[in-house]
Amino acid sequence: MSDAHSRIDQAVNGSDVVLFMKGSPLFPQCGFSSRAVAILEHCGVEFASVDVLQDQEVRQGVKDYSDWPTVPQLYVKGEFVGGSDIMMEMYEAGELQELLQKKGVKAAAS
Amino acid sequence: MTQESKGPVAAEIEKRLTETLAPVHLRVINDSAQHRGHAGDDGSGESHFTVEIVARQFENLSRVDRQRAVNSALGDMMKERVHAMQIRAKAPSEIAK
Secondary structure: OOOOHHHHHHHHHHHHEEEEEOOOOOOOOOOOHHHHHHHHHHHHHOOEEHHHHHHHHHHHHHHOOOOOOOOEEEEEEEEEEEEEHHHHHHHHHHHHHHHHHHHHEEOOOO | OOOOOOOHHHHHHHHHHHHHHHHOOEEEEEOOHHHOOOOOOOOOOOOEEEEEEOOOOHHHOHHHHHHHHHHHHHOOHHHHOOOOOEEEEHOOOOOOO
């Protein structure tokens, strides 16, 4: 297992909800990442984020990790959920909220 | 660039998706003008796209697998030519509603 792969593994399994994104939740560096953050904030859950711009190996590695060519990527309880289009579709259908609830994800501290 | 004057990248996206997925509905929208000067704008006017696609083979596929099918049909274009693509992939039964 490469270094990047194990770093991604650690991040994915280190928190219930993990978003790989460009930039940080406070300062997203890409419209899609920004949208992904907004969706998670609307869902009111705690989430960890990984800024792929800070780590070239992770930036490339996360694409191979889930055979998914783009960032952002959302993981819930270690499982790949999708990118920002899928997050938006699921959110609009109420399915994302349902998934988070079903998986017993903690609400964000308000 | 407007949708009416279709650029070579949009045309290639359309061709590859049509050949691989035989969609019953396909619309390739060039959003690049909204992203002029943003990261990923390479000046070609063809960097950001939205694809609306309805295909029969999506019927029993998850959202993730539908997008994988679209990405795989586009192949190297996603890496080399296109900076960002929004994908709305549906099955015919979801449209009829």
